Amino acid sequence: MELLVLGLNYKTAPVEIREKFTFSDDSTPRALHLLSQTKSIVECVILGTCNRTEIYVVCDQLHTGRFYTRNFLAEWFGVDKDVFSEHLYIKENEEMINHLFTVTCGLDSMVVGETQILGQVRNAFLQAQQYETTGTVFNTLFRQAVTLAKRAHTETSIGQNAVSVSYAAIELGKKIFGSFAGKNVLILGAGKMSELTAKHLHANGAAHVQVANRTLERARTLADKFQGSACTMEQLPEALLRADIVISSTGAEGYVINKEQLKPIMKQRKNRPIFMIDIAVPRDLDPALHDLENVYLYDIDDLEGIVQSNVAERSKEAERIEVMIAEEIVAFTQWFQTLGVVPMIAALREKAMGIHSDAMNKIENKLPNLSDRELHVIRKHTRGIINQLLHDPIVRLKELAAQKSGSEVLEIFSTIFALEDILEREQKEQEWMAAKQKAKEQSQQAGLATREQTIR
Structure with missing residues (x-):
């Protein structure tokens, strides 16, 4: 078995390409089912976020896995392969494992160390598991990825340092207020950065959001997003009386608020603290405001400085997580490479026990006067000889199978002990059982569809 991931993300494909390859919540189950029925595909998981679309598969051969998965993408989305091939990345086996672990830990995200991707990977896996498109390999691999990511965020501080201007503003605000519960937010202007910062403040418990803008209608549009209120710039003095946090991004010429206006x-x-964030360039808020008692004023440069410092801190933590990832890759690879050992050992034991059974039958035929006790002793000791002979080859097989050349070792082992016929028979039995189960499921689905039509 081979491991593959094919995908497009924010690094390899512009948004106009990525948006063509978006799986909706309703379509993903059908996509999983179709992909799992595709030739060469044994297991599959589909991961779709705003920044990436990735298809993880276990396949019987790398070249067929690549071919049929790429074809699936083209056919499902109705996009010619030439349109997206240059944006598509393909990672195989150990590189694929490293990619999944890196993605799940948040090291491949736009904001390094973010935790949202962990939940997205977990949900993608659980959905694939629900629709029975995962098996032994992915059930182990994805659980290991999720567990690793949780441990990485628990044992390091990678997620504790703000790496965006809006998050830096939240971090500063917490140092001043401790909590945003019950605090009033005043937004000056309706810029995107102001909206994003206000969104984070609102999510962190801010009680009320008020938007002040030259155009009242635009102020209302933004305020409605936070169940807030709107006012004009003329009403600014009254709004400042109530505000605990001010976010300004108006694009106005000159200062919107200066020291002389805010002093009275x-x-x-009564000098109640006010936290002021100036995200505008040129600045909206007079730098002299900082001289007033209990006025905490920060501009875009202050926030960017915090961000850069925290990016450096996250990079250090990322290096620690990369060491953890390397250890987990070794653990999974060793487990994965020994998967083929189980049927090989079973086949070897079956052959050995078959030889033993034939030998015992011959002994009974040639020595018909042996008592049951004598036969029992002979059977026990001859079986012991076989177990001793098999012990060292089985131990060595497990050790060698865990190495990079494990698949070659298994093939040589199978040839030396002439196990091909037994392994082929077992594989056919498994395929027959899988086909039987599939036919049963299709029959049940057809019966359900017939009953639904009858009801209608």
């Missing part, structure tokens, strides 16, 4: 307002507020 702070007296009315």
Whole structure:
């Protein structure tokens, strides 16, 4: 068996390409079913996020796995392979394992160390498991990936340092207020960065969001996203009386709020602390505001400085996680390479026991006067001889199968002990059982469809 991932992400494909390859929640189960029925594909998981679409497969051969998975993408989305081939990355076996672990730990994300991808990978795996498109290999691999990512975020501080301007603002606010519970947020202007920062504040418990803008209608549109209120710039002094946090990004010429305007307002507020974030370039808020007591003013450069510092800290933590990933790759690879040992050992024991049984039959025929006790003793000791003879080859087989040349070792072992016929028979039996199960499921689905039509 071979492992493959084919995908497109924010590094390899622009958004106009990525958006052509989006699996909806409703379509993913059908896609999984179709892919699992595709030639060469043994197991599969589909991972789809706003930044990536990836198809993980266990296949019988690498070249056929690549071919049929690429064909599936082209046919499912109705896009010619020439359109996306240059944006498609393909990773095989150990490289694929490393990629999955790296993605799940958040090291391949736009924001390094983010935890959202962990939940997305877990959900993709659980959905594939629900629709029975995973088996022994992926059930082990994806559980290991999720467990590793959880451990990485628990044992390191990679997720504790803000690496975006909006998150840096949240981090600063927590240092000032401790908690945003019950705090009022005032947004000046309706810029995207202001909206994103307000979104994070709202999610962190801010009680009320008010938007001030020259155009009242635009202010209302943004305020409605947070179940907030709107006001005009003329009503700004009154809004500043209530605000605990001010986010400004208006694009205005000159300062929207200066020191002389805010000074009397702070007296009315009885110097209650106010946290002011100026994301505008040129700046909206007079730098002299910082001189006022209990006014905490930060501009875009302050936030960017925090971000750069935290990016460096995350990079250090990422190096620690990479060591953890390397250890997990070794563990999984050793397990995966020994998978073929189990049927090989079973086949060897079956052949040995068959030879033993034939030998015992011959002994009974040639020595018909042996008592049951004598036959029992002979059977026990001859079986012991066989077990001793098999012990060392089986131990060595397990050791050699865990090496990179494991598949070659298994093939040589099979040839030396002439196990091909037994292994082929077992494989045919497994295929027959799988076909029988598939026919049963199709029959049940057909019966269900017939009953639904009858009801209608």
